[in-house]
Amino acid sequence: MKNFISLFVFICLAFQIKVVYADYALLQKNNCLACHYIDKRKYGPKLNEVALRYANDTNAKEKLAKKIKSGGSGVWGEDIMPPQPHVSNEDAIALAKYILSLK
Ligand code: HEC
Numbered sequence: 001m002k003n004f005i006s007l008f009v010f011i012c013l014a015f016q017i018k019v020v021y022a023d024y025a026l027l028q029k030n031n032c033l034a035c036h037y038i039d040k041r042k043y044g045p046k047l048n049e050v051a052l053r054y055a056n057d058t059n060a061k062e063k064l065a066k067k068i069k070s071g072g073s074g075v076w077g078e079d080i081m082p083p084q085p086h087v088s089n090e091d092a093i094a095l096a097k098y099i100l101s102l103k
Helices: 002-029 047-053 060-070 089-100
Strands: none
Touching: 002 089, 047 089, 060 089
């Protein structure tokens, strides 16, 4: 029984690790890391700060997915995020969801 529980816990952990890495790979694949780090300021805002800012915003996922594709400025300062037309709609939603989970 004890072994069974250990195995179950191990599978859950392994699955979680895989999910986290898959999402991080999306940041790499879509070239977001050129301007954003998760916990350090680069050209764009820290992604964990983005998560905190929208923690209580129920429309945040759709709003950020749209911004990820079309870019913009004025929320975090004067720097401009250029449009990212190479990001698919599916990736934009997955990225928004992942970024919001980073708080
Ligand atoms: C050329 C640099 C650059 C690239 C590439 C870039 N960003 Fe940004 N990003 C910025 C800047 C600058 C801002 C701040 C814009 C503002 O103040 O409104 C920003 C803001 C954001 C925000 C916060 C939006 C808001 O309104 O609060 C998110 C989320 C984000 N970027 C995600 C991404 C993702 C995901 C990618 C990859 C597909 C990406 N960015 C690629 C520069 C970049």
